[in-house]
Amino acid sequence: SIRTIRDFVEGPSLLHPIIQAANNFAQDGTGAQVSRLWLDNVTTTTLHFAPCGSSNTSKVTVGKGTLDFTKGDYLVTAQMNYPQMTQLKPSAVLNSQSRGLTTLDPGDTKAVAFLSYSEKLLAGAWRFLTYFGRDSMITALLMEPILSQGNGSAMEAVLGAVLERINRTDGMVCHEETIGDYATFVNMQLGINNSDLGCTYGAIDSSYYLPVLMQRYFVQSPVGQQRWAKFSKTPAGSIDTHNQGLTWGDLALRNAEYIMSKTAAFVTDQTKENLLHLEADQPVGEWRDSFYGIGGGRIPYDVNTALAPAALRSIATLARSGIYPMEKKWSKLADTYAKVWEDKTLQFFQVTIPQQEAQSRIEQYSNRTTFAMPDNPQAIDSDVVFHAVSLDGYDNLTKVEVMNTDDCFRHFLLNTTNDAQLTSFVNQTASNVRRTFPAGLMTGASMVVANPAYGLNPVYAQNWTTGAYHGTVVWSWPLAMMAKGLELQMARCDGSASAPAFCYDSSVYDNVKVAYNTLWDSIDTNSKEVAGEVWSWLYKNGQFQVMPLGVMPPPPGVGGQTESDIRQLWSLAFMAVKRNLSYK
Structure with missing residues (x-):
């Protein structure tokens, strides 16, 4: 299975005899085939390799557990008798207003359709061809303007897949499913003789996206408003048998109960201890889920300052709309919780570095790194302010002082009302986006997701590199979310009495506008890259040059390099997220 291959490539590269020994090799004239009976003793996969083309030199021969190919062209076919899902056609993935994209943007339209089924959306090809809760919900939030709605739609495929896999015990959303032959293999290690689906629930962020997406669809969409009554009664357990006897509506309630419970302590007492922590037995737990992603931090920035308050705001709205009929009190209580989380969490993560000190730090950083970069301390024209990517990290770092793109969650998901805080926050985001790395x-390759230049500890330069999966590299979907988030904040400046104060501070508003256009210019310049997952760069001859992440050396302590997916579901967001020329 793909999961087995992924574990081999990204893990310790172990071959399991129970899997490898089951491969059968057979000669077929000048071609050959490899077949294998799965561990369920029912399913069979067969790969057939046949010479093709005008050349007569192509030939494949069977060795001892190997296939040997001469130089030439081959036709490869794959067959398996595993139950298939219902593929959504390109026209079925998009809503009626957006079906013109099948002609205007055929490549990306085919890609999103390739990853879309009525049962679920798949996260990416080739490494993530299965359900990932976070990935599918971020995709749906960013692409909501163009995705199909209603029964059998892409939006309901996302929501149904998430609800079906919720942990009935505590209400957490499943991060990644384990299915097929790999599920049988994992279950065997546990002494379980079946192929039942398994789910991982270690990603704490996934649970907080669900109410937000539910609000967008079941409250804000005219189509979705008419669908909840029937959708919520869907019996659960057809895929995750642990949830038999419940409905999707029951599981949505369990998820909201989980969020209300987890966020209550901080509302009562705003201490670091009462912030949301990663699960105790998990080294990662949000989208930066690599070894150095958030520097070993236990308290992630994005979940606490954006996802939690956004989920609470949505729970309040859903309660007012009758989605949780037994919890009408949430219509006010969740808003009360949200206000505390909006206003009182940023202070724990804020990092402020005086201008001269900041200039000195990036000079020190340049001397520590092994890769070339611009020498630009003069680009720092004021104090540098950003928010640590996490708290309580490796190497006794109280704050993991890595500048990052996760401000985008707050701009995209929230309309906060604390004017002094909002003005400062949107201004520092804009300054950090428009300034050139370090x-x-x-960068010329677009906006990197992490900048460790301001951290004094040498581990910052060592661990967040151009070869690290969540290092000084560019991810596509944060570009889309930041671009849309800045646009949404500027859109609040409508001249009304309720417009935020930053709208009337020309220095701040203009800073945001410059950052928005700087970001979009970089997106347009790198448009050939944005459908992929992640890419890196080299700085040579005074310019940033795009490089595949897979060819860059990994950071210390990481066994092997990570290959970027050629097509990633959430990286197709630019089909829906477009530049607003009125801000140009």
Whole structure:
């Protein structure tokens, strides 16, 4: 299975005899085939390799557990008798207003359709061809304007897949499913003789996206408003048998109960201890889920300052709309919780570095790194402010002082009302986006997701590199979310009495506008890259040059390099997220 291959490539490269020994090799004239009976003793996979083309030199021969190919062209076919899902056609993935994209953007339209089924959306090809809760919900939030709605739609495929896999005991959302032959293999290690689906629930962020997506669809969409009554009564357990006897509506309630419970302590007492922590037995737990992603931090920035308050705001709205009929009190209580989380969490993560000190730090950083970069301390024209990517990290780091793109969650998901805080926050985001790395986040390859230049500990330069999966590299979907988030904040400046104060501070508003256009210019310049997952860069001859992540050396302590998916579901967001020319 793909999961077995992924574990081999990204893990310790172990071959399990129970899997490898079951491969059968057979000669077929000048071609050959490899077949294998799965561990369920029912399913069979067969790969057939046949010479093709005008050349007569192509030939494949069977060795001892190997196939040997001469130089030439081959036709490869694959067959298996595993139950298939219902593929959504390109026209069925998109809503009626957006079906013109099948002609205007055929490549990306085919890609999103390839990853879309009525049962679920798949996260990416080739490494993540299965359900990932976070990935599918972020995709749905970003692509909501163009995705199909209603029974059998892409939006309901996402929501149904998430609800079906919720942990009935505590209400957490499943991060990744384990299915097929790999599920049988994992179950065998546990002494379980079946192929039942398994789920991992270690990603704490996934649970907080669900109410937000539910609000967008079942409250804000005219189609979705008419669908909840029937959708919520769907019996659970057809895929995750642990949930038999419940409905999707029951599981949505369990998820909201989980969020209300987890966020209550901080509302009562705003201490670091009462912030949301990663699960005790998990080294990662949000989207930066690599070894150095959030520097070993136990308290992630994005979950606490954006996802939790956004989920609470949505729970309040859903309660007012009758989605949780037994919890009408949430219509006010969840809003009360949200206000505390909006206003009182940023202070725990804020990092402020005086201008001269900041200039000195990036000079020190340049001397520590092994790769070339611009020498631009003069780009720092004021104090540098950003928010640590996490708290309580490796190497006794109280704050993991890595500048990052996770401000985008707050801009995209929330409309906060604390004017002084909002003005400062949107201004520092804009400054960090528009400044060129290492002073800020911008490069010629577009906006990097992490900048460790301001951390004094040498581990910052060592661990967040151009070869690290969540290092000084560019991810596609944060570009889309940041671009849309800045646009949404500027859209609040409508001249009304309720417009935020930053709208009337020309220095701040203009800073945001410059950052928005700087970001979009970089997206347009790198448009050939944005459908992929992640890419890196080299700085040579005074310019940033795009490089595949897979060819860059990994950071110390990481066994092997990570290959970027050629097509990633959430990286197709630019089909829906477009530049607003009125801000140009």
